[in-house]
Amino acid sequence: MQSLTALTPETARNIAREAYTFGFPMVENYKTLYKQAIDTRHPDFKAPINQIGRAAGVVTPDDTQFITPNTDTPYCFLWADLRTEPIVVTMPAIEPNRYYTGQIVDLYTHNIDYLGTRVYGNDGGNFLLVDPGWNGEPPENIRAVIRCETELLYILFRIQLFDLSDLEKVQTIQAGIQAQPLSQFVGKPAPPAAPAIAWLPLVDDMTETPVLFRYLNFLLQFAPTHPSETELISRFAQLGIGAGKPFDIATFPPEIQQAIADGISDFWQQDFPGIMQRLNAGEVGSGDAFGTREFLQNNYLYRFLAAKLGIYGNSRDEAIYITYFVDADNNKLDTSQSGYTLRFEGDQLPPANAFWSITLYDGKTQLLVRNPLQRYVLNSPMLETFKFGEDGSLTLYIQKDSPGGDRESNWLPAPDGPFYLILRIYLPKPEVLNGTWKQPPLQQI
Structure with missing residues (x-):
């Protein structure tokens, strides 16, 4: 194994980029663990x-x-x-x-x-x-x-x-x-307890900076190396990344510290924009990003995408998540400029064996948007309340102000600014999974 003193800036930069992609979902996961079960x-x-x-x-x-x-x-x-x-x-x-x-x-x-x-x-x-x-x-x-x-x-x-x-x-x-x-x-006596865990408290920059690697090392103690990742983990060890190891970027020479930071920057400037472009083009979807190890085949970029945009999303057989980050003309969604419509033809409602829903999120916080109606979702259990067109079509209105009249039943209130939508289809039918059903585009009014 290469010693840290022999580590070149180029190698450190490449390893940091790869390890960051690998470790980000685990550390995002740890944030939830710590908030929900420790603190x-x-x-x-x-x-x-x-x-x-x-x-x-x-x-x-x-x-x-x-x-x-x-x-x-x-x-x-x-x-x-x-x-x-x-x-x-x-x-x-x-x-x-x-x-x-x-x-x-x-x-x-x-x-x-x-x-x-x-x-x-x-x-x-x-x-x-x-x-x-x-x-x-x-x-x-x-x-x-x-x-x-x-x-x-x-x-x-x-x-x-x-x-x-x-x-x-x-x-x-x-x-x-x-x-x-x-x-x-x-009804039997409990075995001896496992050693107590010294949980790491959360810090503000833990998923944006090299601090992430300290949390990754902590988590790897509870994740035995999978045979398919032996070489990967060995490569990470060149940067001091491994189960239970301490990680302090200050212990590296200045040129290596800069290389590690540059590796993370490389990811955000190159890898992330590339995968988002593929997502918006429909080349990659939730059905590709969530699943078992066997399904993902160690595609760490897909795993990152899942954790960044909607951690704990379901596998494709359980639910499909269709994202709307841009409109039909590939422009980012922003209701400070205009409203939008989403139109389903009469025979083209989302095919679900359970149900479907469309939820709106603030583009800045990725959380629900407060509104006077306290309405955050439109879904199939609400079908009887919607206003349908004479041809059986269903038009939904996504805008900051009420569309008025009987259209309000079809209104999903939006913020005065950027937003995005997630269409969830629970227990999707085969036509969703095989691609014969196509979601309609979001049209700017």
Whole structure:
């Protein structure tokens, strides 16, 4: 392995660029972990490690725990530490016409598996989550054993809300989602606890500067090197990046410090604009960026894109996310200049086996936009309230001021400035996945 003293600025720059792309999603993931499960004083705290946290209502502009949230499915949250013993997650049985899911995400932000409607149906059951080294026998009454390649994982539970009058029913389902250690599930004494974790507090610039590598080294302790990444991790070691290693850029010579900063700058000036151009052109979509390791095939740029624009997005079979960052003429969206329309022909509404929704986000904060109607989404459960054209078409209005009259039912309020839209299709039909259904463009008025 090359020593740090023999490291050239060119090599350091290239490694920093590559390691930044690799590590950014993990550190973004850690931000959520720390806020939701470690820092009890943080307003986004949900529950300690290995306990279920529940959001009693739908997401509003006051919720800032992660960017680009949906408002269709109230959430439950579980951060699990599998080092001591496996965790048993119980999903309650629910009515067959309601969509629910538990998205299991590892430290890399791979979607490793799902609980719920698509994979296991709505009958519920007990599921055993185990770490990479577990080789025990599952007890009776376990529907499936789910192995994670990292020792810490996240489960994001979503339960479909039909309308606000349905919230109490959703809360009852939330209460039925449970998590417990395997020893408690089988009624035996708990094994000795794993060593306590010295969690790193968050700092403001942790994903924008070389500070990111300190957090990456911390997280790699809980993520055994995958065989496909042995060479990659060995290359990172030339820059002092590796499981449990200290990382302090001040320990490098000035020319190496500059090279590391330049490598991160290279990513933002070259790689990111390139992938965004492909996204806006429709060459890359959410169906390419979210999924298992096997699906992504170690495409770290796609994994970065997913974490940057909408961390914890679903895999393509679970949901498709169609982004609107530009209009039909490829201009950035900005309602300080004009309004927009989105028109679906009568037979071209988004094809979903569950439901679809369109949510608007502020272009600066990536959060929901406060508005007098407290309306943040238009979705298929609202179809009966929409005004349709005589030809059966549906035109939605995206603008800062009301379109007036009966058009207001089709209005998605926007800020006085930049914004973007996400069209979510839950349990998409084959015509979405194979590309025969095409989303309509956003037209400037």
